[in-house]
Amino acid sequence: MQTPTTLREIKELKEKLARIIGDMLTSEEKEEALRDHHARRPPRPCGMTIHTGIGCTLRCTYCYIEDMGFPWSAKPYPLNGRQLVYALLKNPSFIPGRNGTLIAIGSVTEPFLPETKEKTIEYIENIAEYLGNPIQFSTKMPLTRSDAERIARADPGISPLITIITVEHHRNLEPYAPPPELRFKTIAVLAEKRLKPILFYRPIIPGIAEKEYQYILEEAKRHGAIGVVAGTLRVTPRIIEKLKENDIPIEEIIKRLPRKPKPREQVPVYTRDIKEKILSYARKIGLIAFPEACMANLYTHGYTCWKMINLGVTSKNMPPEKNLERIREDLVLNGFKVLSAKWENNYRVRLTLSQRHRRYKSLIEEYIRCKYKLCIKTFYK
Ligand code: SF4
Missing domain, CATH: 3.30.1340 (Histidine-containing Protein; Chain: A;)
Structure with missing residues (x-):
């Protein structure tokens, strides 16, 4: 679906679509959708983060969801696919359509856990069918050929980010997540189904990433990844303790912290230099280097933003003139x-x-x- 070009037309389209979807929902379902934070939360610069579950069972050592109040157990998000679409249409800052708000799935849960997978695919299918916004997901779980087919049928341009940040330390950093070998295999499965898998090198763990990034990038490329998105580690006091407990060397992390985080506060660790090395090595071996996840979402859907042009990365469609x-x-x-x-x-x-x-x-x-x-x-x- 094309995105209209004025705010008035966007508003009219949202109202029309909300009426159509609303007619498919009961009044209780509509009320539940309206109370939901997807109907209110403003999109972030990287897009609208969509929660397909509550909590996560993978307990990655570097994960901040516990500090945000989420549990280490998982259940599917309570809204059904049409309710989610309805909530988004009622969100005052959401813009529907192909040139609309970017959708990012996987920020506060793993979207392909046994508990969340069906919900995630349901959301992808509904967003694709009724809205058409560019969708991206990030995952550490293995995806099968039939998962990849279902996802590709819904949104052939979908932007899959496969997280691999260590091979050596994955048992200490991601104790309950499937091993990196299975994630490389997922990259191959997605590539085989003509999707454009991208390595998600986030969070960069100083002291570990420097030793491993070349191997991880090379393996991702060999399995069919087209690019890499690299991103920063954020720590809270609890995460620092957890890293120590799990025998992760933290000297380099502490050295790079701009200040001590307060309880539950997430403080980004300085990793720009390592990120630059990762992105520059990616370019050297023929991967597309994306400093932000939103660029990968635009790219796989055939769009280009001005920051991408600035970095020398272009997709099929160029942006309107800069005026x-x-x-x-x-x-x-x-x-x-x-x-x-x-x-x-x-x-x-x-x-x-x-x-x-x-x-x-x-x-x-x-x-x-x-x-x-x-x-x-x-x-x-
Ligand atoms: S998979 Fe993601 S949400 Fe789950 S524990 Fe790991 S980092 Fe947190």
């Missing part, structure tokens, strides 16, 4: 007063709008991000 005046006029036509517009760099625009539009902040940002494929920051005064 500040056009963006300003577009927002004015949509009823917003733009006080100033300027480039922060080659791919990020900085807009200042009238204070009275502040409550539309996430919608405005999402609209510009989706339509012009630009990063954006907005300010209000």
Whole structure:
């Protein structure tokens, strides 16, 4: 489904779709969907994270979900597929369609656990059927040929991220997750079904990643990965303790921490230098290097953003022309007063709008991000 080009048309389309989906739901189902956080939470710059389960049984040592209040057990998310779509359509900042909000599955649970897998596929199928937004998932679980076929039938451009961050230390870092060999095999299965699997090198664990990344990238490539997304480790005091308990060398992590985290606070560990090494080695061996997961989602769906162009990565469709005046006029036509517009760099625009539009902040940002494929920051005064 094409994304309309004005905010008014987007609103009309959302209302029309919500009526159609709403007619398929009972009033209790609609109410439950409306109470759900998917109907309210603003998308993040990387897209809208979709929860397909509550909790996770894999208990990765570096995982922060316990600090966020999630349990180490898993159950499928309570909404059914149509309720989830309904909730998204009722979310004021969500933009439906192929050029709409990016969908990211797998942030606070493993989406292909026995407990969550059917729900995940149901969500993928429903989002693809009724909305058409670009979907991405990340997983450590093995996927079968028939899983891959079902997923590819729903969204042939889907962006699969397969997490492998260590081979040597996986028993200590991911004690209950399937071994990396099975995940390399999943890459091969997805590639065989003409999907575009991407290695997910996140979190980068300083002290371990430096010794292993070359092997992991080479193996991923050999099994059919087209690229790599690399990302940072975030730690809480509990995670640091857990890493110590599991015999993970933490000196390098501590050295790179900008400050001591407060209880439950997630603090990113400095890994930019290691990330650069990973991405540069990826390029050297013919993998596409994605510094952010959203770029991988755009890429596999045939889209290109201006940050990708800046990095020399392009997919089938190029973004609209980069023109500040056009963006300003577009927002004015949509009823917003733009006080100033300027480039922060080659791919990020900085807009200042009238204070009275502040409550539309996430919608405005999402609209510009989706339509012009630009990063954006907005300010209000
Ligand atoms: S699989 Fe993901 S959500 Fe589950 S414990 Fe590991 S990092 Fe956390």
